[in-house]
Amino acid sequence: GENVEQHPSTLSVQEGDSAVIKCTYSDSASNYFPWYKQELGKRPQLIIDIRSNVGEKKDQRIAVTLNKTAKHFSLHITETQPEDSAVYFCAAYTGRRALTFGSGTRLQVQP
Amino acid sequence: GAGVSQSPSNKVTEKGKDVELRCDPISGHTALYWYRQSLGQGLEFLIYFQGNSAPDKSGLPSDRFSAERTGGSVSTLTIQRTQQEDSAVYLCASSLTGMNTEAFFGQGTRLTVV
Secondary structure (H helix, E strand, O other): OOOEEEEOOEEEEEOOOOEEEEEEEOOOOOOEEEEEEEOOOOOOEEEEEEEOOOOEEEEOOEEEEEEOOOOEEEEEEOOOOHHHOEEEEEEEEOOOOOOEEOOOEEEEEEO | OOOOEEEOOEEEEOOOOOEEEEEEOOOOOOEEEEEEEOOOOOOEEEEEEEOOOOOEOOOOOOOOEEEEEHHHOOEEEEEOOOOHHHOEEEEEEEEOOOOOOOOEEOOOEEEEEO
């Protein structure tokens, strides 16, 4: 089955800096890659997603890039703010079973 | 409803007892899934319902776990003879057509087995 690895497990940045979280997947049939943000004690919420026919997608300060050849995708957050502090999960979907999530990255933005 | 609703929000049970966790998905969503999240860990897939198709049960950790979805709407996750390692937050999510569309999560049920 699909295996998703996520790095780093923790990330601390200064407010205003950029943050990058990387994920790799194993199944080349994966075609949908969402990113979820989970604030402390809250439910995960979708922040951005990308499909396999696109290499990059942006939404304000958030962007996701996908390299199908290397089977990895990344989340980029620019001009980080304290409210960006949360756990971020990447996920991959092959169409054959459920979303497979990465292990999560705890992002701490220092004011 | 406005979102995915789960009940109870917290459940403390004694080892060996059975528990039932309920999920009310967003109206009209055909896909429903259960995940488990242990403290500080990622999301572990349990089971996936899609329309009238047979559920994907491949993530259930043991035969003590079962789930059903009645009338294509409400789902119940049942854990029999609970063990301490079952302690976790159980998250339900639904999406409009399948897992390649946005999944909306419930607030979760925090299960503690003592």
